[in-house]
Amino acid sequence: MIVGVPKETKTHEYRVSLTPGCADALVRRGHTVLIENDAGIGSGIHNDEYASVGARIVDTAKEVFSEAEMIVKVKEPQTPERDMMREGQVMFTYFHFAADRELTDHIIKTKSIAIAYETITDTSGRLPLLTPMSEVAGKMSIQEGAKFLERPMMGRGILLGGVPGVEPAKVVILGGGVVGTNAAKVAAGLGARVVIMDVSLDRLRYLSDVMPANVQTIFSERLSLQNHLATADLVVGAVLIPGARCPVLITKDMLGGMPFGSVIVDVGVDQGGCCETIHPTTHEDPTYIVDNIVHYGVANMPGAVGRTSTYALTNATLPYTLKLADLGYRQACKEDAGLAEGINIESGRITNQAVAQTFDLDYEPSSAAG
Numbered sequence: 001m002i003v004g005v006p007k008e009t010k011t012h013e014y015r016v017s018l019t020p021g022c023a024d025a026l027v028r029r030g031h032t033v034l035i036e037n038d039a040g041i042g043s044g045i046h047n048d049e050y051a052s053v054g055a056r057i058v059d060t061a062k063e064v065f066s067e068a069e070m071i072v073k074v075k076e077p078q079t080p081e082r083d084m085m086r087e088g089q090v091m092f093t094y095f096h097f098a099a100d101r102e103l104t105d106h107i108i109k110t111k112s113i114a115i116a117y118e119t120i121t122d123t124s125g126r127l128p129l130l131t132p133m134s135e136v137a138g139k140m141s142i143q144e145g146a147k148f149l150e151r152p153m154m155g156r157g158i159l160l161g162g163v164p165g166v167e168p169a170k171v172v173i174l175g176g177g178v179v180g181t182n183a184a185k186v187a188a189g190l191g192a193r194v195v196i197m198d199v200s201l202d203r204l205r206y207l208s209d210v211m212p213a214n215v216q217t218i219f220s221e222r223l224s225l226q227n228h229l230a231t232a233d234l235v236v237g238a239v240l241i242p243g244a245r246c247p248v249l250i251t252k253d254m255l256g257g258m259p260f261g262s263v264i265v266d267v268g269v270d271q272g273g274c275c276e277t278i279h280p281t282t283h284e285d286p287t288y289i290v291d292n293i294v295h296y297g298v299a300n301m302p303g304a305v306g307r308t309s310t311y312a313l314t315n316a317t318l319p320y321t322l323k324l325a326d327l328g329y330r331q332a333c334k335e336d337a338g339l340a341e342g343i344n345i346e347s348g349r350i351t352n353q354a355v356a357q358t359f360d361l362d363y364e365p366s367s368a369a370g
Contacts, residue, residue, distance in 0.1 A: 036060065070089070122338050137267045160233075183267075197218045197228065235258075243355055250264070266295070266297055
């Protein structure tokens with residue numbers, strides 16, 4: 001198979017979808033790997049590292065898209081890339097369709113095969129290709145939140161961990177999954193007072209057992225959420241429903257009850273976010289103010305730490321990339337039901353039920369499902 005890797009074009013996106021080690025594994029199995037010029041430079045990977053393992057460097061994304069049978073990316077295709085996609089071509093990347101009707105409609109029109117990292121499952125029902133970036137984003141949410149609590153950044157002017165004689169910041173984390181757990185670990189390690197809210201008592205019991213003493217677990221319902229928002233310095237939105245839009249937990253009305261200059265970091269913004277007033281931002285212009293509350297909505301947070309994120313992501317994606325290249329997407333998905341869950345759009349048809357329901361469109365099971 002001809003596998004293509006274009007350079008990511010989303011603003012301040014520094015990740016790349018294949019490392020030289022991944023390219024080497026594909027080439028050794030007889031596949032052709034096309035790498036756009038300087039695709040890896042944001043992660044500190046140079047063209048000659050790819051060329052040394054047998055990958056071919058091409059000058060433009062157009063060459064990659066025109067030759068490749070499968071495109072492997074990190075972020076959803078941007079507008080110029082969508083126009084280069086063609087019928088039957090496999091696109092293997094993060095899509096987050098439920099937050100973007102325009103992207104959904106465009107991919108339907110291309111009649112390509114959209115296999116989304118974020119809906120692939122393993123034998124335990126977990127999301128193995130979302131986990132590594134959720135780990136990065138969870139840790140970064142505290143790093144970024146702490147920075148924007150500083151007064152020059154329009155925050156409350158609070159040091160997350162406090163100092164002797166002065167109480168630390170209160171961090172409220174909505175969701176006790178991978179993002180929330182990693183956010184709590186970092187916040188607690190810095191000395192903050194941490195509250196994790198979730199609707200799963202089993203998850204809260206587990207977190208209560210493994211977290212340090214400065215982490216409190218609270219069952220999430222509207223009134224308890226309002227009470228904790230009223231004293232929160234930093235709020236991390238860490239809610240996810242696979243393939244679907246995030247539920248809105250923080251309404252605009254709730255902002256008025258929060259302290260002046262507190263910060264909301266909504267990690268689920270690429271799935272619509274759990275805060276009603278959040279919208280996607282960029283690393284270049286990451287925040288905005290609504291009702292005196294700082295909103296951070298960068299949709300590709302892990303892209304800022306490109307080298308760490310690239311290796312973390314490709315460690316997880318490589319087995320699936322090899323399987324798709326070796327067998328073709330139909331056979332690969334027939335043999336791996338979890339991989340088949342990744343097919344969100346196939347030849348003009350929506351094959352992910354959550355995406356179809358989000359936009360009230362027709363759903364059809366994938367023809368490649370086992």
